[in-house]
Amino acid sequence: MGQSATRQPTVVAEGFSYLECPRWHDGRLWVSDFYTEKVVAIDGHGDTDVVAEVPAQPSGLGFLPDGRLLVVSMRDHRLLVRDESGELTEYADLSGVVSGVLNDMVVDERGRAWVGNFGFDLMGGAAVRYTTLTRVDPDGSVSVAAEDLGFPNGMVLLPGNVLVVAETFAGRLTAFDIGEDGELSGRRVWAQFGETPQTDDVGEAVQQLEVAPDGICADAEGAIWVADAVHNRVIRVQEGGKILDEISPGTGVFACMLGGEDGRTLFLCAAPSFPEHERRPVREAQLLSVDVEVPHAGLP
Template sequence: MGRGQPATGQPAVVLEGFSYLECPRWHEGRLWVSDFYTERVVAVDSRGGTEVVAEVPGQPSGLGFLPDGRLLVVSMRDHRVLVRERSGRLAEHADLSGVVSGVLNDMVVDDRGRAWVGNFGFDLMGGAPLRYTTLTRVDPDGSVAVAAEDLGFPNGMVILPGGVLVVAETFAGRLTAFDIGEDGELSGRRVWAQFGQTPQTDDVEAAVQRLEVAPDGICADAEGAIWVADAVHNRVIRVQEGGRILDEIDAGTGVFACMLGGGDGRTLFLCAAPSFAEHERRPVREAQLLAVGVEVPHAGLP
């Protein structure tokens, strides 16, 4: 980890019996996580106790929190972002159907309540050709705008201290950075880390085979490095700007998202499952939440 120190052990199972976990967030002493195919958002406390905090029939994905503490939830299939009111009721925060046609994906929310939401861009589960797509910004009043274009499956995102948004482009095999302006506009697009060559194909299976890293969910630490869930190689890697891999943890199974949390920010939680294909994950309950100790604590958002 930091300064060449390795991770402090192998991942251990925290909870199991889920369908497919994604988008973990540490908030107010609990890990909040979406379980795609049971259509629930679950909060997990330090003793392993769970609470279903939201039921999202449109399939929950990205999670984030407004400055007043209310939860935002991406509802994937109906192209909406929902807000969990203090009563526990879900209401519509934003409708993205006018600017996004593909299934929504992950999300990051900044300290002003602005949210950036990715989308698949093509019918991944239906076998459609790979297509690049957009990133959408949702302002606190619920208005939406295209924030960036030509992204290769925008997935996990972090906001580094200093206001830099980093987006994982899964099928491009890279992390891409933007500067966030005072008005929320993105500028200064650049490659933060490139993992091998970007596959030049619209065949998903061929692209997967060529990816050296398929960056999915990501989180940042206090040394400016980013932990990356590598969706096709059963691991998480810790990467510095420029692409140097500082550490690697073999999860022994597929890992699709990660989040630093725990009381001191040094527990790396992993969302694990044997695969990501919907037809394989929906009927079974094989997904797990794993955890492993690391040396450098959490920083940035989420």
């Protein structure tokens, strides 16, 4: 593994509830703080600006071709859009095709959004159930893009119109080709980490996962940085599953994003754990950063 295995991240900002879905945009890192129901933008000095308040809990973020921000509103199954004045309005209602709490999202250069969902009541202790990926087109129309995904979570768009989805409870990254019409085809395993758990018990599944891929981002060599939600680390993986690098900051890492002026700053969304009842009442989440050699590529 690379030198960064021994590199300790530094704290960029702290005092959050639970950070997810970081996006480097326009010189700042935009990120959702789940349980304060805020989207914040953080500059390189740690100065924080609240850019949106989402009462039904913000998650996935993405930017439309015209620069407007799309925000996943988790609990009411909606996509919201933020205009230049900062006002949020409904962009699409996903409740007709999605029953579970919405999750992460990636937006492509044409303004198409792919949105994951939990598929089951994770925080309520329900059994693991596989679920769908939803596509929202620029005209606001909503459709099922893929089925039978094991907790679709972070996503990246690689060159050649390839969508890679982190399936947290399947322990893998799954790739699709995106057609001109937005249809997905050519489904394949991009990286498999150990055996996929064959249990529907969340606790057992977590114990069995060698990697629980959460938030992900891609670099200019075609590798993907993966936040491993149950092993307090972020790993750099090439297609086929070989782990090239690992950074272990000594706390939970649930999402990552390459940014900074040269694209070589790896931002980590860190917290001691992920259960809502542990994170909601406290402000222990941090945004960390570490310098890496290969810069950002792809989307987000």
